[in-house]
Amino acid sequence: MKAVIKRKRSKGLEYKDVPVPKLGLRDVLIKVHIASICGTDVHVYDWTRWAQYRLTLPRILGHEFVGHVTKIGGEVTHVKVGDRVSAESHITCGHCYQCQNDNAEVCRNFQLLGMDRDGSFAEFLVLPEHVIWKNNPNIPDEWATIQEPFGNAVDTVLAEDVSAKKVLILGAGPIGLFATGIAKACGASLIIVSDPNNYRLAISKKMGAHIAINPRKKDVVQTVLDATKNIGVDVALEFSGSTQALNQGFKTITPGGRISILGIYERRVNIDLNKDIIFKKIRIYGITGRKIFSTWHKTSRFLSSGIVDPSPVITHRFALKDYEKGMKLMKDGKCGKVILNV
Numbered sequence: 273m274k275a276v277i278k279r280k281r282s283k284g285l286e287y288k289d290v291p292v293p294k295l296g297l298r299d300v301l302i303k304v305h306i307a308s309i310c311g312t313d314v315h316v317y318d319w320t321r322w323a324q325y326r327l328t329l330p331r332i333l334g335h336e337f338v339g340h341v342t343k344i345g346g347e348v349t350h351v352k353v354g355d356r357v358s359a360e361s362h363i364t365c366g367h368c369y370q371c372q373n374d375n376a377e378v379c380r381n382f383q384l385l386g387m388d389r390d391g392s393f394a395e396f397l398v399l400p401e402h403v404i405w406k407n408n409p410n411i412p413d414e415w416a417t418i419q420e421p422f423g424n425a426v427d428t429v430l431a432e433d434v435s436a437k438k439v440l441i442l443g444a445g446p447i448g449l450f451a452t453g454i455a456k457a458c459g460a461s462l463i464i465v466s467d468p469n470n471y472r473l474a475i476s477k478k479m480g481a482h483i484a485i486n487p488r489k490k491d492v493v494q495t496v497l498d499a500t501k502n503i504g505v506d507v508a509l510e511f512s513g514s515t516q517a518l519n520q521g522f523k524t525i526t527p528g529g530r531i532s533i534l535g536i537y538e539r540r541v542n543i544d545l546n547k548d549i550i551f552k553k554i555r556i557y558g559i560t561g562r563k564i565f566s567t568w569h570k571t572s573r574f575l576s577s578g579i580v581d582p583s584p585v586i587t588h589r590f591a592l593k594d595y596e597k598g599m600k601l602m603k604d605g606k607c608g609k610v611i612l613n614v
């Protein structure tokens with residue numbers, strides 16, 4: 273089969289013929305229709321310090337996908353040949369304290385698809401039955417493939433209620449853009465989105481942003497205060513991984529408000545704990561992965577019912593062999609979600 277694989281400890285990837293992966297007793301074999309590119313894949317392509325430390329090679333990349341099941345292991349009970357599926361990318365152990373206490377997204381032993389085991393940038397993929405998600409038939413393939421990052425957005429937005437709340441979204445990458453649509457659908461009364469990328473700010477408007485700010489051109493804190501009659505926002509959602517953006521979030525949350533943080537920071541972050549958190553009585557949520565599988569149910573309902581239309585975020589499509597074009601676009605930032613037709 274064809275696959276996009278990282279074999280060399282240097283920049284780049286290769287499109288190669290590799291053997292179809294072997295099936296275990298509790299595994300299913302999936303023929304991939306579409307795989308989508310995540311920022312993490314770009315880090316591996318670029319062979320950043322983080323990727324060098326994180327990966328053992330060779331590795332087939334990719335953890336967002338939709339496909340159908342072509343073969344099942346002898347002990348598989350719930351998945352059938354022909355099922356149209358996606359999957360939770362955290363392959364959890366099911367036995368640790370976290371897995372047993374409804375916190376499987378922080379499983380102590382999880383493997384990440386496309387990082388710790390071969391992923392979805394390939395014609396076929398093998399996964400254990402327990403991470404398989406059967407797709408709602410109303411969700412088209414192009415939307416089914418983005419359910420994994422969409423789930424990150426669901427948990428970040430809905431860590432608490434947003435209805436009739438004023439919300440600041442920092443970072444309009446694909447996940448911040450999905451979050452904009454979710455906040456809108458859940459009844460946020462004001463949505464302000466900040467991102468230095470004008471291409472993405474334009475998409476944020478289509479997803480429901482009332483105000484889209486470029487922080488290189490406008491003072492984010494002042495704009496938020498002006499738009500909220502100096503009260504500030506009830507909710508800040510951090511999707512940029514920028515320390516500057518995070519601090520703008522803390523400065524603009526109204527006392528008693530909350531912030532949810534999904535963004536990942538390159539370095540330690542300096543925060544004024546006393547002034548920006550304790551004396552303002554701010555609630556902070558760290559968000560990682562998705563609730564398994566309650567977030568998948570929410571995601572599926574948002575998409576299958578048409579409550580959130582993610583189409584404006586899905587901006588580019590390439591054949592798997594042209595993955596390099598997708599990687600380049602992602603680095604230039606002139607895109608939303610980029611998908612690869614396998």
Ligand code: NAD
Nearest residue numbers: 443444445446447466467511512513514517535536560561
């Ligand atoms: P992305 O890199 O595509 O988007 C980040 C956006 O932030 C970009 O559009 C960028 O222009 C913008 N940005 C940069 N500096 C900014 C600033 N000062 N103010 C406002 N915006 C700024 O990433 P994504 O795929 O949408 O993911 C969002 C974030 O979530 C990333 O940091 C990613 O690493 C992280 N992430 C975390 C998890 C988790 O489980 N915690 C999962 C997936 C992604």
Ligand code: ZN
Nearest residue numbers: 365368371379
């Ligand atoms: Zn576990």
